[in-house]
Structure formats: structure tokens, C-alpha cells
Amino acid sequence: MSGLGFPSALSENVIVLPQTNQLKGLFTIIRDCTKPRSEFIFYANRIIRLIVEEGLNYLPVSPKTVTTAQNASFDGVEFDGRICGVSIMRAGESMEQGLRECCRSVRIGKILIQRNEETQQPVLFYKKLPKDVATRYVLLLDPMLATGGSAIKAIEVLLDNGCKQEQIIFLNVIASPAGIKNITAKFPKLRIVTAAIDDSLDERGYIIPGLGDFGDIYFGTE
Numbered sequence: 001m002s003g004l005g006f007p008s009a010l011s012e013n014v015i016v017l018p019q020t021n022q023l024k025g026l027f028t029i030i031r032d033c034t035k036p037r038s039e040f041i042f043y044a045n046r047i048i049r050l051i052v053e054e055g056l057n058y059l060p061v062s063p064k065t066v067t068t069a070q071n072a073s074f075d076g077v078e079f080d081g082r083i084c085g086v087s088i089m090r091a092g093e094s095m096e097q098g099l100r101e102c103c104r105s106v107r108i109g110k111i112l113i114q115r116n117e118e119t120q121q122p123v124l125f126y127k128k129l130p131k132d133v134a135t136r137y138v139l140l141l142d143p144m145l146a147t148g149g150s151a152i153k154a155i156e157v158l159l160d161n162g163c164k165q166e167q168i169i170f171l172n173v174i175a176s177p178a179g180i181k182n183i184t185a186k187f188p189k190l191r192i193v194t195a196a197i198d199d200s201l202d203e204r205g206y207i208i209p210g211l212g213d214f215g216d217i218y219f220g221t222e
């Protein structure tokens with residue numbers, strides 16, 4: 001584990017999926033560099049689905065009672081408020097299907113950020129958000145959280161568009177300790193739901209052990 005003291009030092013706003021044998025098995029397949037691409041897509045989608053389902057736990061609910069076919073009452077809940085997805089292009093688009101499977105006809109915005117070659121700073125290239133994004137809970141989608149540079153820029157775009165940190169739930173497949181630290185230091189009220197926190201970053205900014213370039217494998221552009 002990293003010198004940052006994870007996982008004990010994690011803020012309560014960082015939620016890591018339970019490391020069950022099922023999840024470990026799914027990660028063993030997608031991290032294996034010999035797997036066929038079709039397996040990567042299928043099993044990455046299964047992990048993404050688990051992350052989306054977990055993320056939905058952090059939306060507010062109100063009590064709701066219904067009557068069952070047994071003419072008995074069931075005291076349940078219903079979701080309050082509206083949601084939307086925002087994917088950080090391009091890898092974040094791989095998580096859109098999992099979100100749609102859980103939330104039919106969900107609105108999905110997009111943000112494209114790229115690093116300036118000279119300054120190394122992340123630059124916003126494109127954004128298209130639901131007009132009423134400020135009134136919605138935002139499920140921000142990006143499978144790999146490395147340094148956090150792109151995610152921080154994307155979160156700043158959401159805040160500039162009227163969203164509050166508390167409204168944003170960042171859904172992520174694999175995070176680095178540095179990425180988690182950078183985001184939580186800047187946005188302590190934002191929630192991060194991730195399936196794994198890996199050890200470190202290499203000199204190119206790839207997550208170790210990681211799995212390589214998620215977008216390239218998922219979309220077949222290796």
C-alpha cells in the first residue's frame with residue numbers, strides 16, 4: 001500500500017466497493033494483459049454496473065409506502081431529485097451504458113479535456129451539459145483516476161455551471177492514491193465511488209498495477 005496510509009486515511013466521501021471474491025475475479029480478468037478485448041468489455045461492464053448501483057445509494061430518498069398484492073403495506077423509499085450523467089471523454093463514455101441500464105433515459109453530458117503539450121495543464125476542449133445541470137445530481141464518469149488533473153478540470157466546469165460539490169458523485173473503476181488525495185483536498189464535499197485503489201503511478205502517469213489504457217482497450221484503438 002502507498003505511504004499515504006490508505007485505506008484507513010480515506011475520507012468518508014471516498015467509497016470503495018467491498019473487495020469481494022466476485023469483484024476480485026472480475027478485476028483479475030480485466031487486468032490480465034492476455035485477455036481478448038471482448039472479455040475486457042464484458043467484465044469491465046459488469047464492474048461498471050456494480051459501481052453505478054453503489055453510486056445510486058448516495059442519492060437522497062423520501063419514505064414511500066405501497067400496497068402489495070397481498071393487500072399489505074410495504075414501507076419503502078423513492079428517489080428524490082433528478083440526476084444526469086456527465087462523461088469525461090473518451091474513456092468515461094464506456095460507463096454510459098451501465099448508467100443507462102440502471103437509469104432509463106438518463107440525460108448524459110460530455111466534457112473533453114486534453115493536456116496542453118507545453119504547459120502540461122489540462123485544457124477544456126468541449127462541453128455539452130444538460131441546461132438544468134445545476135438542479136440535478138451529477139454522476140461524473142471516468143474509469144481511471146490517475147493524477148486527477150482531468151477530473152479536477154471537469155469538476156471545475158460543473159461548478160462553473162452552478163453545480164455544488166455535494167451534488168456530484170464521481171464514479172470510477174480504478175483510482176490512484178495521488179488522484180484521490182488531489183480531488184479530496186480540492187473538493188472535500190464531493191463523493192467518489194471507486195472499485196479499486198491501486199498502489200501508485202508510473203513516470204508516464206499510468207496507474208500501477210492498473211490495466212493500461214482503459215479507453216484504448218475498451219474502444220479497440222490500441
Ligand code: URA
Nearest residue numbers: 144206207212213214
Ligand atoms: N488512464 C488510463 O487509461 N490508464 C491509466 O493507467 C491512467 C489513466
